[in-house]
Amino acid sequence: MSVELHAVDTGGEGTPLVVVHGLMGSADNWRSHVKQWHRKRRVVAVDLRNHGRSPHAPGMRYADMAGDLLACLDRLGIERCHLLGHSMGGKVAMTLARQASQRIASLIVADIAAIRYGHGHDAIFAALHHVASHAPSNRREVDALLAEHVEDKGTRLFLATNLERRDDGRMGWRLGLEHIEAGYEAIRDLPDGEGAYAGPSLILRGGRSTYVTDEMLPGLRELLPRAELVTLDAGHWLHAESPTEFQAAVNDFITAVEG
Template identity: 40%
Template sequence: MSKQAVELYFRKFGKPEQPTLCLLHGLFGSANNWMGIVKYLQDDFHIITPDLRNHGRSPHHDGMDYTLMAGDLLELFDGLGINGVNLLGHSMGGKVAMWLALQQPERIEKLVVADIAPVAYEHGFDNVFEGLCGLPLDKIQHREEADRLLAGWVAEKGVRQYLLQNLVKQQQGWSWRFNLDVLRKAISHLTGFPEPGRRIFAGEALFIHGEKSDYIRDSYREIMGQLFPHYRQRMLHGAGHWLYAEQPQLFAQAVKGFL
């Protein structure tokens, strides 16, 4: 294993003889986020759901950028003897998927990117980080109290529930599964996207976006077409940024139909 790579925690579903599909979660997420989608796809695919570095049950590491995360995945695929894989990534996971497809196009069969583009975004995570760092973990008695306190920084209950999935209670008290300090330091890298140079992914790519989300804009289509010349685009009605959770059946149908 590369000195820079970490050994990712992952789960497997479906039958090994089926085409392999790797699902990549977003910032502050984990493999568990995909369970509502796995049930629709596991009969047709050999599914791998890793926790990306500094998330979930995967190791913490001071390094946090898309090149490192793509390298972790290559180590995982090599360890499992997987040469060709379909990639599906949401948000940050979508950027990992795109970067890996640009770096190692021969390893990627098809690419699905959920509600993100290969561009730099202005990040609005200051309140989230302030709230997470401001929670007095040594004094919290229960998860409901954490939710009430976090509401002072994060108004949307659904976002708070998503974040608090990472709050775990152990013998020594409450702690975060994700590496909060490193994620905060790396946020400008994570909301950005590396300079691709002349690289392209000439395979088939599908960009799915939510009707209520503004993460995919008309102005991004030029760069999407330059990097992924055979891409197509699909909008899910009634869905926002968390489209796989808001419209799981429609999302899974779109993925399955494309793959």
């Protein structure tokens, strides 16, 4: 059964750009980009299940999340869209492009490959549980607790975007952490679906990221045979680290697709 996703919809004319965040992310992380893209088109940024303001539900298979996204497009009356997915959201996007290619005008995959990744979030899960068990009262306390497991300040700031203040005044996570952790093996896995997406596609990767190495490109090109490749001087969060270059690459690609 699909989950009714929360979506930020700017409204507007033309073929919409639909944006899908990565693991532990949300539509909120894309606010500045959505504002820029809205100057030219309708933009929809979604919260995947167990993220942001969307409902919590078991199951993190890519087929399930792509089904949620397709139901969201139907609800918003979007027959065809440009689809952009970052990290885990890129695998959701690739899955939907395989399952419903007629709905996808073009596909943009940001810093994720079509492979099964190793365990890379054990410290983050430990940090999130550590914060939850202490029920801190402010963000300074949250950061101190996160720092016991996560050294990188940027990662801690990113995780803190998932905080909410509870009715008792304490800080907690709006993530469906139990379902995400239970579904982590599915999150690590390949995109679901069969065959290739034959439409126009763009692979955007960070030159300082290890998520899309040269060795991973042949597998991506099997799934996306028409893919263009753009490498930015950035790490995994390339849209946050090189926002101007990221905007330009997306805009140039969509402009070329639309002729």
